[in-house]
Amino acid sequence: xxxxxxxxxxxxxxxxxxxxxxxxxxxxxxxxxxxxxxxxxxxxxxxxxxxxxxxxxxxxxxxxxxxxxxxxxxxxxxxxxxxxxxxxxxxxxxxxxxxxxxxxxxxxxxxxxxxxxxxxxxxxxxxxxxxxxxxxxxxxxxxxxxxxxxxxxxxxxxxxxxxxxxxxxxxxxxxxxxxxxxxxxxxxxxxxxxxxxxxxxxxxxxxxxxxxxxxxxxxxxxxxxxxxxxxxxxxxxxxxxx
Numbered sequence: 001x002x003x004x005x006x007x008x009x010x011x012x013x014x015x016x017x018x019x020x021x022x023x024x025x026x027x028x029x030x031x032x033x034x035x036x037x038x039x040x041x042x043x044x045x046x047x048x049x050x051x052x053x054x055x056x057x058x059x060x061x062x063x064x065x066x067x068x069x070x071x072x073x074x075x076x077x078x079x080x081x082x083x084x085x086x087x088x089x090x091x092x093x094x095x096x097x098x099x100x101x102x103x104x105x106x107x108x109x110x111x112x113x114x115x116x117x118x119x120x121x122x123x124x125x126x127x128x129x130x131x132x133x134x135x136x137x138x139x140x141x142x143x144x145x146x147x148x149x150x151x152x153x154x155x156x157x158x159x160x161x162x163x164x165x166x167x168x169x170x171x172x173x174x175x176x177x178x179x180x181x182x183x184x185x186x187x188x189x190x191x192x193x194x195x196x197x198x199x200x201x202x203x204x205x206x207x208x209x210x211x212x213x214x215x216x217x218x219x220x221x222x223x224x225x226x227x228x229x230x231x232x233x234x235x236x237x238x239x240x241x242x
Contacts, residue, residue: 013058017149057176079167
């Protein structure tokens with residue numbers, strides 16, 4: 001992020017499967033003078049990018065090494081199994097890991113799901129990326145368990161997916177270097193947490209632009225002689241009727 005009165009830019013990293021558009025749109029409305037730059041980065045590289053100053057904040061997939069980083073967990077993603085459209089599991093709306101016992105399950109090197117006991121049979125290879133693993137599933141070589149957003153991202157016309165109800169879930173979080181918690185980072189945190197522009201916890205206080213107008217409206221209007229009109233509800237002094 002460059003600093004100064006002009007030339008400021010907020011750099012936001014995001015991992016595959018995350019769609020930052022809704023937060024970017026709010027930023028653009030609230031901070032029109034500070035452009036936001038999106039940095040797409042593989043899940044395995046986002047922590048290094050943040051620590052090296054390549055982005056001001058980033059959407060990451062937990063778990064990550066949190067040393068030197070501040071992290072706000074945001075939401076969990078359903079884990080799904082990606083299969084050919086003619087696979088037996090497509091007969092059900094959802095499956096369990098026990099349903100995959102006899103299938104070879106691919107384990108890409110960039111997998112971010114924490115497994116204590118991986119389902120199915122080990123595949124013959126570990127593909128380097130989730131995209132490579134999806135291609136192998138399309139070729140009829142094994143199945144793949146991934147967060148649902150990645151199944152959508154790497155959609156293939158010959159493949160489909162089903163939720164795996166007892167599988168661990170992947171969690172998306174916002175992370176940034178703790179020592180670089182700038183005002184702009186605080187502004188973006190407020191947007192992600194859903195704070196309104198006038199929120200008392202936001203960095204920018206509510207504008208008092210309407211207060212003078214409100215005070216003016218409260219003053220009694222002048223009559224044609226230039227004197228203040230009597231306030232409403234008060235009786236003018238005068239002679240009492242005899």
